[in-house]
Amino acid sequence: MTDKQKRQHLKTLGLAGAGLSLWSLNGCSSVSAVATSSSDAADDVLWQQADAIIASIAPTSFAKRDFVITEFGAKVGIDSSDAINAAIAKCASAGGGRVVVPAGRFNTGPVHLKSNVNLHLQKDAVLSFYAEPERYLPAVFTRWEGVELMGYSPLIYAFEQENIAVTGEGIVEGNGSNTQWWPWKGKWKHTPWQLDAKTDQANTRTPLFGMAEAGVPVAERVFAQNYLRPPFIQPYRCKRVLIEGITIRNSPFWLINPVLSEDVIVRGVNCVSHGPNSDGCNPESSNRVLIENCLFDTGDDCIALKSGRNNDGRRLATPVQNVVIQDCMMRAGHGGVVLGSEISGGARNIFARRCRMSSPDLDRGIRIKTNSVRGGLIENIYIRDIDIGEVKDAIVINFFYEEGDAGQHLPQVKNLHISNLRVQKAQRAFELRGFERAPISGVSLHHVQFNQTASIGVLENVAKIDQVDLTLNGEALQL
Template sequence: MIDIKKRDSLRTLGLSTCALGLLSAAGCQTSPAATAGYVKADQARWQQADDIIAGIARTDFPNRDFPVTEFGGKGDGKTDNTDAVARAITACADAGGGRVVIPAGRFNTGPVHLKSNVNLHLEKRAVLSFYTDPERYLPAVLTRWEGVELMGYSPLIYALEQENIAVTGEGILEGNGSNSEWWPWKGKWKNTAWELDPETDQSNTRNPLFQMAEEGVPVSERRFEKNFLRPPFFQPYRCKRVLIEGVTIRNSPFWLVNPVLCEDVVVRGVQCVSHGPNSDGCDPESCNRVLIEKCLFDTGDDCIALKSGRNNDGRRLNTPIQNVVIQDCQMRAGHGGVVIGSEISGGARNIFARRCHMSSPVLDRGVRIKTNSVRGGLIENINVRDIVIGQVKDVFVINFYYEEGDKGDYLPEVRDLHISNMVVDNAERVFHLRGFERAPISGVTLHNVNIKHAKELGTLENVSSIEIKGVFLNGEPLSL
C-alpha cells in the first residue's frame, strides 16, 4: 500500500545549499521551491546537528612527547616493538599525558592498549605494522563482535574505560589482513568451539557467540577454546573523549574504526582503505555525541554503519547510537555509504549526514537502513542532505527483511527520515524499500532529489507513506 503525497513538483531542482560547490557542479539550481514552513523545520533540524558538534567534549593533551625510540623501539621493519610502545604509553600516562610518537620507519607491533591522556601520534612516513599471529592478541579482553559482548581477541588498538585518548598523525596503521592472513576466517565462526550438549549443538548453523547471548550466558563466560572471531582495528570501549585524526588505516582484520559505548568521539580526516570481508570503515556502536568528518572510505563492506547491539544482547545494554553528525566525507567502494544497522536493537536517533560525495562502480547503496523483527529497534530523526552520488546500484534502501527477516517479536520502526538536496548521476535502482505488512515503512520524506539516470524504480513493498517534493527521475517528475 503506497500513499504518495506529491506537492508542487518542479521542473528544476531547487536546492537551498550548494555545500562545498559539489551540488553546484552537479547541476544544482537555487530556487524558492520549499515552503516557508519546510525551510523553518529544516533549519531547526540542522541547527540540532550544529548543536551536537558544539556539545562534543574535546581531547586535550600536555605538550610532552615520548618517542618510542627512547624506549627501545626501532623502525627497521624487523624489531618487535610491542613492549617499547607499551613502555612509552605507560611513561606518558604516568607523567600526566602527552604524545607517544611513532617516527618515520616501519615499526612492527602486537596489540596497543591506550591509557588516559595519551595521544598515539604517527609522524609522516611512519608505519605501525601489526602482527597477524592471533596468539599475540591474547589474553582476552572485553570486546564486542557484531553487536554482542564477549571476552575475545584484543583489537589491534584498544582502550577500556579510559578518558582523553587519541590516535593522530600522517602515518599509516597497517593491519596486514590479506587473502592468507585474518580474512580467510570469514565464516569460520562455525568452527568456534565452546561447551555444548553434543545432542543439541547447533554451532554448524548458528554462530556460537550469538547463541550464548540469546541464552543469557554471562559475558565473562563467553570465551572460546578455538576462536575465529576477527578483532576490529581500533576499538575504544566505554571511553570518553576520543579522537582519531589524520591517519591511514589499511587492511584491517575486521571493522576499522569501532568505538563502543563511548561518549564524545571525533573521527576526522581518516583514510579507511581495506577491501577484506567485513571491512566496515567506521562503525560507532551505542555511542553518544559522535562527529565523523573529512574522511575517505574505500572499503570491502559498509563505509559508515551506525549500530547499537544485536538482538537480546543489544536490548540488555539498551543503549542507542545517538547524536551523530557525518559531514564532508567521501565514499568509494562499499556495501553502503551511510548505513544504520543491522545490529540496531538498542535503537538510533538524532543522526545527521551532510555534504558527502559517494561514487564507485562497486558502491552498492547510498543511504541504507537494515534490520528485522529479531533485531527490532526504533530508528528516528534521521536527516540526510547535500549529497552527491556519482555511481551507485541502489540509492535508497530500507530493508526490514535483512538476514532473519520477519521471524521475531520486535518490530522495527523508522520515524522521521528526511532526505533532501541530493543529486545522483547514475544508479541501477532508486528504491529498495521493504517493510512488513504488520509494520509498514512510513515517515519518509524526499525533497529536492534529482536522479539523473536510473534503470528502474526498484522495489516498494509495504510502504504506507512517502512524502516527495521536487523529486526527479530520468529528467521527469517522479510519479508513483
C-alpha cells in the same frame, strides 16, 4: 506556505509540538526554535541541531610532552611491542602527552591506550600489526557484531579510558590479506582463499550468539578456539576520543569501532581496506559523535551506525545517538551511510550532510537494514546535500535483512528526512521493503533527483511518503 502547511511540514520533520522545541542532547532540556515561512527554512531550523551536537562534544587535550618510542627501544623491522607499551605507560604516569611513532616501519602486537595519551604517527611512519592471533591474547572485554564477549584484543584498544587519541600523518597497517585473518570469514563473495571448515568464524559466531540469547554472563563467553577477527581501533566505554589524520589499511575486521563511548571525533582519516567486514567507521551505542572529512574505500559499509544485536542489544538498551557525519567521501562499499543491522538498542538524532559517494563497487547510498529479530526504534534521521555519482541502489530500507520477519520485535522508522540528494547513475532508485504487518512509514523525500537510473526499484509495504520535487530521469516522480 500557509500556517497549516508549515505545521504539517514540521510535523513530518519531527519538530511539531512542544513549541517546535529541538530535542535535548542529554534528554532533559530543549532549545526553542522559531517557525519559518518555508520548508527550506524549517529544514535550516532543524539542522541547527547538528551544529549544536558538534558544539556539545567535549574535546581532547594533551600535555605538551613527547615520548618517542625509539627512546624506549623500538627499532625499525623488529618487534617493538614492549617499547611502545612502555612508552604509553610512562606517558600516562607522567600525566599524559604524545607517544610518538617516528618515520619508519615498526612491528607490534596489540596497543592498549591509557587516559591522556595521544598515539601520534609522524609522516612516513608505519605501525604494522602482526597477523598472529595468539599475540592478541589474553582475552579482553569486547563486542563483536553487536554481542559482548571475552575475545581477541582489538589491534588498538582502550577500555574505560578518558582523553585518548590516535593522530598524525602515518599509517596503521593491519596486514589482513587472503592468507591472514580474512580467510576466517569462510565463504565470501568469490572467496579468494582456500576454505577451511576448522577455522570458519561460524564455529565461534554461532555459539556466541546462542550464549547472548540465553543470557550467559559476558565473563563466561570465552572460547578456547576463537575465530572471530578483532576490529582495528576500538575504544570501549571511553570518553573524549579523537582519531585524526591517519590512514588505516587492511584491517582484520571493522576499522574504527567506538563502543558505548561519548564525545568521539573521527576527522580526516583514510579508511582503505577491502577485506570481508571491512566497515570503515561503526559507532556502536555511542553518544555525541562527529565523523568528518574522511575517505572510505572499503569492503563493507563505509559508515554503519549500530547499537547491539538482538537480546544483547536490548539488554544494554543504549542507542547510538547525536551523530553528525559531514564532508566525507565514499568510494567502494556495501553502503555509504548505513544504520544497522545490529540496531536493537535503537538510533536517534543522526545527521549526514555534504557527502559524496561514487564507485561501480558502491552497492547502496543511504541504507537502513534491520528485521523483526533485531527490532529497534530508528528515529530522527536527517540527510541532506548528498551527491552520488555511481551506485547500484540509491535509497534502501530493508526490514528483511538476514533473518527477515522471524521475530516479535518490529523495527520502527520515524522521521527519516532526505533532502537535496542528487544521484547521477543508479541501477535502482529504491529498495524499500517493509512488513505487511508493519509497513515503512515516517519517510520524507524533498528535492531528490535520480538521473540515468535503470528502474524505480522495489516499493513493498510502504506507507505514504511525504515527497516534494522528486524526479526520475528528468521526469516528475510520484510514489
